Amino acid sequence: QVQLVESGGGLVQPGGSLRLSCAASGRTSSSYAMGWFRQTPGKEREFVACISRDGALTRYSDSVKGRFTISRDNAKNQMYLQMISLKPEDTAVYFCAGERGVMTAVASQYDYWGQGTQVTVSS
Numbered sequence: 001q002v003q004l005v006e007s008g009g010g011l012v013q014p015g016g017s018l019r020l021s022c023a024a025s026g027r028t029s030s031s032y033a034m035g036w037f038r039q040t041p042g043k044e045r046e047f048v049a050c051i052s053r054d055g056a057l058t059r060y061s062d063s064v065k066g067r068f069t070i071s072r073d074n075a076k077n078q079m080y081l082q083m084i085s086l087k088p089e090d091t092a093v094y095f096c097a098g099e100r101g102v103m104t105a106v107a108s109q110y111d112y113w114g115q116g117t118q119v120t121v122s123s
Contacts, residue, residue: 002026002112004096009117016086016121022079022096022114033103034072035110036081038092038119045095047105049081057103064090086121093118 008020022034035050049060049070058070069082079096094117097110104110 002032002098004098004112004114006094006096006114006117009094009119011120011122012086013123014086014088014121017082017084018086018119019083020081020094020117020119024077024079024098032098032100032112034079035097035099035103035105036070036094037097037107038094040092045107046092047107048094050103050105051079052103059103059105088121091119091121
């Protein structure tokens with residue numbers, strides 16, 4: 001089994017920056033593709049970004065492309081989401097997830113999930 005724990009959320013002003021972290025324990029993190037998703041009340045979980053097992057491939061949703069950067073450090077069992085130029089519509093609970101298969105943007109295909117960290121963008 002794999003346990004994932006997110007951290008780094010908080011309150012920031014529009015245009016600000018924030019970095020989220022996801023710590024993995026259990027099996028070696030390099031065994032899984034990873035992703036970031038976000039969710040607000042009344043909405044379905046939304047894809048944000050994902051990254052391949054070796055970190056060579058990444059994919060972003062159109063809404064965050066150019067502003068967010070996903071990365072991972074397998075030696076430290078860590079994954080990150082660097083967010084810049086934050087907008088109020090980025091406000092959500094952000095989740096990290098791991099998948100035994102190939103990198104994907106589909107939430108239902110992920111096998112492991114963290115509990116989420118709140119990001120609020122407001123003036």
